[in-house]
Amino acid sequence: MTNRTASCCCGQLRIEVQGDSLGAGVCHCFACQRRTGSVFATLAAYSAPFAVTGTATEYVRTGDHGTAFRFRFCPICGSTVFHTEEGNDTYVMVAVGAFADPDFPAPQDSVYECRKHAWVRLPDGITRYAKDTD
Template sequence: MWASARSWRAAPAWRIEGVAAPVAGGCLCGAVRFSFPEEPIARRACWCRDCQYLSAGNASVNVIFRKAGFACTGEVAGYDSTADSGNAMRRSFCPKCGTPLFSESSARTDVMVVRAGALDDPELGRPEGFIWTASAPRWGHVDSSLANCEGQPVPPRK
């Protein structure tokens, strides 16, 4: 299943070098703002079909945070569906400008998956690996020097 010898646990899951907390972001029109008190625990580019829809055909670059301490101002709309993994997902976006903001999964209620483009610092979106690579189109970029998974990786132990 792994396309690379690198493991998802190669870097410490609790710290990403060069990221200072708190981490903030928001939507294009400024109606929604959010923040996390801690640095992210992972960064991944996802090629599942749902993420391709969210990203206009490309992989969705996602930054994963612990949900504890999450703060959000402004109205957020949501779309509920079942992901390719079988998990119930809620994908949230700004109802004014349509910016995709974050997702929550029934399988991991302790974390939030934030769209990298919604973060104030675009450098935070540099992925550590790619997931759902089996769903990527032939032209899709997958960096073979990073950890890659054909489907949904097993979550790290708490």
């Protein structure tokens, strides 16, 4: 079984996931743009169990459909590393950049295309959604 470790910039906060990703996607919503400081977030889902080391600061945000998400970031360097859905401990969403792996597979989905910057180009064949898919 393949294990992957994602970490913050300073290395204090880490998450180890097991197995293949359930899928990866990008989100262009304004909350993700503000949260990442980039024009979109790129996330990969992994089934539980997962192991976290280090200390995380948490921020809970409620999405457009009323689902609450708990984001974990490093209190030292500020890097967002992962988040979970409140009340659902079956999977975790990990920031793809936190793996620091340029060979990480391309995302399959793109949500909130209605807020995508016009100059952003994504892989051919990606499934596109104007808003959230919930």
